[in-house]
Amino acid sequence: MANYGVAEAKNKFTHLLDRVEEGERVVITRHGKPVAELRPVQSLGWEERKARMLEISARAAQHPPIGITAVDLINLDRDGAE
Structure with missing residues (x-):
């Protein structure tokens, strides 16, 4: 290296x-x-991609939804939180 x-x-x-x-x-x-x-980009096979996506989904499921859409969140950021 x-x-x-x-x-x-x-x-x-x-x-x-x-x-x-x-x-x-x-x-x-x-x-x-x-x-x-x-470092060289590693080409992932189907099974590895699937496993990574399932891992990401499982982590996301551990956090409750925040009750606001992405559009509303962006608009709040642009307009300033009230």
């Missing part, structure tokens, strides 16, 4: 993407500390 500082990663972004396409992971650091990782 290669490490690059932010400025160097910015200047070599296309090169880094080439490395990632070849399967390598690249860590971007700021002041020597890891802040991001570039």
